[in-house]
Amino acid sequence: MYAGVGNVAPLLDDHAELVKRIAWRLHRRLPTCVQIEDLIQAGMIGLLEAVERFQSDEEASFATFAGIRIRGAMLDEIRRGDWAPRSLHRAARALKRARSDIERRDGRSATSAAMATELGMTSEEYRRLCDDITLTHLTSLDATLADQPALEVSADAAAIPERLVERQDLCEAIVRAAQDLPEREQWLLELYYEQGYNLRQISERLGVSESRACQLHGRAIRKVREQLGEFA
Structure with a gap:
């Protein structure tokens, strides 16, 4: 003591x-x-x-x-x-099972339409579910790795390195996949993933509400998520 x-x-x-x-x-x-x-x-x-x-x-x-x-x-x-809401954990597991079932049954990547049908959802319900799961995963990962001094990272060496590699690979993949996005959405992803801005700060830069910034982020992620299957 x-x-x-x-x-x-x-x-x-x-x-x-x-x-x-x-x-x-x-x-x-x-x-x-x-x-x-x-x-x-x-x-x-x-x-x-x-x-x-x-x-x-x-x-x-x-x-x-x-x-x-x-x-x-x-x-x-x-x-x-x-x-994280337990219902979201359950939904994420159901989504993974549905994707595996479709790919095993059809022998090809599952489309959004096929996923929605498999889960008994409308296209809009499926889109919102994907947004919730994606945003929760990415934000949680960012928070875990945010602003950690070297001493703190070394103190948890067993857990942090794989997360650091995962985050670096994810950020690089998003940058590559975002090339065809509208300029505003490219800027949003650059602010969030490369410059470390949070959604509240981004909303101020874009002149929109925080909830709108969250929606824009989800839309941008949705457009590139087909190219990020290995990170799903």
């Missing part, structure tokens, strides 16, 4: 604002269904762990050490995916 600390409550109070700052920074990059309170709660657990594990003779300050533990606890919460 932090040397000389008998009562941890004051130390927790002193660093509660740090927990909130880290939580809000991550929350900006997550779907709206993610509750900021859940991130803060996870961060407070990380802060408590930092108090218990910090050694006062370490070179790093307690604030630096605590920041790493706090963000790590929040990322663990995000990776578990508990915030």
